Amino acid sequence: MSSTFETVSKIISETCDIPLEKITPESHAIDDLGIDSLDFLDIAFAIDKAFGIKLPLEKWTQEVNEGKAKTEDYFVLGALCGKIDELVAAKGA
Amino acid sequence: MRLEYFQMITRVVEFDAEKKTLVAAADVPAESPVFEGHFPGYPLLPGVLMIEAMAQTSGWLILGLNRLTAMPFLVGTNTTKMRDFVKPSTPLMVHAELIGDGSGYAVTKAFITREGKRVAEAEIKFAVKTFPDPKFAAMIREWGERLQFPFEKLDAA
Numbered sequence: 643m644s645s646t647f648e649t650v651s652k653i654i655s656e657t658c659d660i661p662l663e664k665i666t667p668e669s670h671a672i673d674d675l676g677i678d679s680l681d682f683l684d685i686a687f688a689i690d691k692a693f694g695i696k697l698p699l700e701k702w703t704q705e706v707n708e709g710k711a712k713t714e715d716y717f718v719l720g721a722l723c724g725k726i727d728e729l730v731a732a733k734g735a
Numbered sequence: 736m737r738l739e740y741f742q743m744i745t746r747v748v749e750f751d752a753e754k755k756t757l758v759a760a761a762d763v764p765a766e767s768p769v770f771e772g773h774f775p776g777y778p779l780l781p782g783v784l785m786i787e788a789m790a791q792t793s794g795w796l797i798l799g800l801n802r803l804t805a806m807p808f809l810v811g812t813n814t815t816k817m818r819d820f821v822k823p824s825t826p827l828m829v830h831a832e833l834i835g836d837g838s839g840y841a842v843t844k845a846f847i848t849r850e851g852k853r854v855a856e857a858e859i860k861f862a863v864k865t866f867p868d869p870k871f872a873a874m875i876r877e878w879g880e881r882l883q884f885p886f887e888k889l890d891a892a
Contacts, residue, residue, distance in 0.1 A: 680811065683840045683860060697837065699837065701838065
């Protein structure tokens with residue numbers, strides 16, 4: 643069974659045509675990988691389908707815009723995978 | 736259809752909040768400046784306007800499922816196919832089904848039929864944004880009334 647990071651990095655690689663080896667848990671989706679908001683919608687759609695969850699993108703964006711969170715809290719892949727694991731666990735609880 | 740105003744739907748025929756589907760009629764007009772250029776002497780409905788018809792039908796589906804509180808904006812299409820020519824004076828039916836519903840985005844599958852035969856299809860992606868102000872909400876409601884949108888079905892959405 644693939645880890646969350648393996649699944650997410652594969653989705654990003656296929657959606658944005660980024661070589662898999664360039665994607666690490668430390669990669670920032672926007673700053674390092676150059677993923678824009680439109681590509682991120684595709685990624686969110688694929689993640690939602692793969693994990694059976696709904697990424698709260700609007701809430702995260704609002705928190706960043708209001709200064710309550712930093713982009714790296716949600717868009718560094720290691721942190722993103724942690725959030726996905728939390729959402730999956732909450733779904734099963 | 737009012738091609739020159741980019742209003743592609745003639746009326747909403749059916750909205751099913753439970754199945755997350757919407758069907759709209761789109762009557763291609765006999766005459767339009769669009770046909771004078773596309774193409775002189777050989778008028779055809781442009782493929783991009785078929786995509787727009789599917790996007791607007793999907794748009795009313797998403798508006799309905801959001802109880803007219805959020806506006807979908809077209810951001811992309813996948814697997815788009817135009818299977819046949821569409822000439823002036825052709826009644827079309829446009830079908831849309833929601834297949835993805837996320838936080839701030841939605842994905843639909845849509846297709847157009849002429850006399851039951853499929854002439855175009857696409858998977859369509861939207862960014863979904865809250866209405867900017869009550870004036871915009873009122874404009875959408877008025878537009879929906881012109882299209883005979885079944886507002887009574889919003890309670891089931």
